[in-house]
Amino acid sequence: MKLQIYSNRLSQPCRAVIIFCKLNGIEFEEIDVSLAKGQQFKAEFKAINPMARVPAIVHGSYKLFESHAILIYLACTFPGVPDHWYPADIQQRAKIHSVLDWHHSNLRLGEAGYVLDSRLRPLLGGKLNLEAAAVNEKLLSKSLAKIETFWLRGDGKFLLGNFQPSIADLSLVCEIMQLEIVPEIDRNRILSPHKKVLQWMEDTKNATNPYFDELHSFILELKAVLKADSSVGVTEETKQRSQAVLSKL
Amino acid sequence: MKLQIYSNRLSQPCRAVIIFCKLNGIEFEEIDVSLAKGQQFKAEFKAINPMARVPAIVHGSYKLFESHAILIYLACTFPGVPDHWYPADIQQRAKIHSVLDWHHSNLRLGEAGYVLDSRLRPLLGGKLNLEAAAVNEKLLSKSLAKIETFWLRGDGKFLLGNFQPSIADLSLVCEIMQLEIVPEIDRNRILSPHKKVLQWMEDTKNATNPYFDELHSFILELKAVLKADSSVGVTEETKQRSQAVLSKL
Known part of the structure; x- marks a missing residue:
């Protein structure tokens, strides 16, 4: 089985x-x-x-x-x-649920929407929607600020002040990694104000390697193809090259 | 404590x-x-x-x-x-999590957004946004159709074909009850195509009364005040009367 x-x-x-x-x-x-x-x-x-x-x-x-x-x-x-991935202790477990529930309507909604509307849609056969992307960027930035100031409070390196990662760290960091495929200038604008978030991403990556890098090699390949193009769209050539990358999956 | x-x-x-x-x-x-x-x-x-x-x-x-x-x-x-509210069995429990996770980005997002943008904003000091309401209504209707055709499949009266309600039934039905405060014509347009959903709401209400009715008496009071007005907005008089109701909380 x-x-x-x-x-x-x-x-x-x-x-x-x-x-x-x-x-x-x-x-x-x-x-x-x-x-x-x-x-x-x-x-x-x-x-x-x-x-x-x-x-x-x-x-x-x-x-x-x-x-x-x-x-x-x-x-x-x-x-x-x-x-530590999903603690048996009821109170610790409930805190993990709280992060994961919050994630749905905040980081996930803002981040996935932003990347889709500002970058991915043309590659999947649709059109960019920069107005929707701007709305989602606001929610994304607000969510990153909440991670920085609230969820990463405490002594440990991980969410909820934990000393080891939970499924919430893994879920949220994989989400933020999607920003690799937007132009560097946009990614920096969004992420660079949040120093603790950047350090936490690094810590989560280190705690989950070599698998973290292995699983992200695909979006880094896509990033390399998309790199030349700006935030207002992708050229026809880039589109074809990136679709070739996407079609591998 | x-x-x-x-x-x-x-x-x-x-x-x-x-x-x-x-x-x-x-x-x-x-x-x-x-x-x-x-x-x-x-x-x-x-x-x-x-x-x-x-x-x-x-x-x-x-x-x-x-x-x-x-x-x-x-x-x-x-x-x-x-x-039955939150089964100890790991597979049954995981199905409850699946419904609740799905809820966040589907029924909850569509329904709460629709009611807020089409009805509640002026009562809370903002403005209607009928364009956003239309987008959310689509997601709401699509979500109700998924409840009708998928989540309510099976022998029992409740979600996942269960014979007794779980926290997922309670959460989702309380969400749909928010439609009580939109005009009857809109509520009917949205809900009436989904006969199993309507029956399930009734079954959940019966399984959780008298508390279900007790907890919903407030929005029924608000509904009565809002009733006279159409879907394109509320009059100043209704706004004042409904704010008087809201200020009780």
């Missing part, structure tokens, strides 16, 4: 789930769902997740989607996952 | 938390945070929840916010809460 993970490495929640499995010695089969080819909308995948989103898992006859639910399920199901 | 709940009954997540406590005999003190007066932005409340949102709880020296995290914490902390 090997775990199957339906995934695409362009998706930040997918990367979090796969890094978690690799770190914790959870064996799995990674099944690519090509977002560039729209495979998530095909009947075969919608039988796994009718919401047409990755990641989704199949574990024996059991199916599950939503990355936070998957991370919690894996932490509770597979033996040997260290407690 | 009596539980304190910082709450406002205009807020659907607050209502879910309070109904849950009353149903399960959890003693608490309800502390009103007036959203009409902006009390959520005051230093006193931000010491409880720096995100300036209700609900938030204080339990001894422990503070927590985000309603789903709170519901899970209460179910795990207070003795005697029946298992």
Whole structure:
């Protein structure tokens, strides 16, 4: 009953789930769902997740989607996952839930929307929407400020002042890593005011390597292709080159 | 160490938390945070929840916010809460997490945005935004269709085909109840295509009464005041009358 993970490495929640499995010695089969080819909308995948989103898992006859639910399920199901990822203590666990719930309507909403509207849409067959991107950038910046001033308070290096990372660190840092594919000038404008966030990203990366780098090599490849272009769009040549990168998944 | 709940009954997540406590005999003190007066932005409340949102709880020296995290914490902390609210079985529990995670970026985002932009903003000192309301209505309708065709599949009356309600039923139904304060014609347009959703709302209400009705009496009072006005706005008189209702909290 090997775990199957339906995934695409362009998706930040997918990367979090796969890094978690690799770190914790959870064996799995990674099944690519090509977002560039729209495979998530095909009947075969919608039988796994009718919401047409990755990641989704199949574990024996059991199916599950939503990355936070998957991370919690894996932490509770597979033996040997260290407690710091998803603590058994009810109060500590509830704080992790609080971060993850907050994430949905704040960092995730702002960041994913910003990257999609300012950069990814043309690569996935749509159009840029710079007005929507501006609204999402505000929410993204506000969310990063809350991480800097509130969630990273305390003695430890990680969220909630913890000394070791939890699934919340992994989920949120994988989200912010998506900013690698926007132009450097935009990424710097958004991230550079938040020194503790930058240090925490580095600490999370170090705590989860070599898998963190392995899972992010794909978006760094995409970044390299997109690099020449400015924030107001991508040229036709870049678009074709980046679609070639995307079609690998 | 009596539980304190910082709450406002205009807020659907607050209502879910309070109904849950009353149903399960959890003693608490309800502390009103007036959203009409902006009390959520005051230093006193931000010491409880720096995100300036209700609900938030204080339990001894422990503070927590985000309603789903709170519901899970209460179910795990207070003795005697029946298992169906938040099952101990890992696979059943993970399905509840999946519904709740999905809720954030779908039903919650669409519904809360629609009601705020189409109805509530003028009552809270802002302006209507009918363009944003139209976008949110689409997401809301799509979410209701997913509840109808997917989450309510199975033999039981409740989400995931369960025979008894979980915290997910409570959270999602309290959310949809917010549509009581939009004009009847709009509410019918949005809800009437979804017959299973309507039946499930009735079943959840019956399973959680008398507390469900008690907690929703406030928005029904607001509904009565707003009733005369159409979907394109509220008159100055209605605005004043509804602000009088809102200021009670």
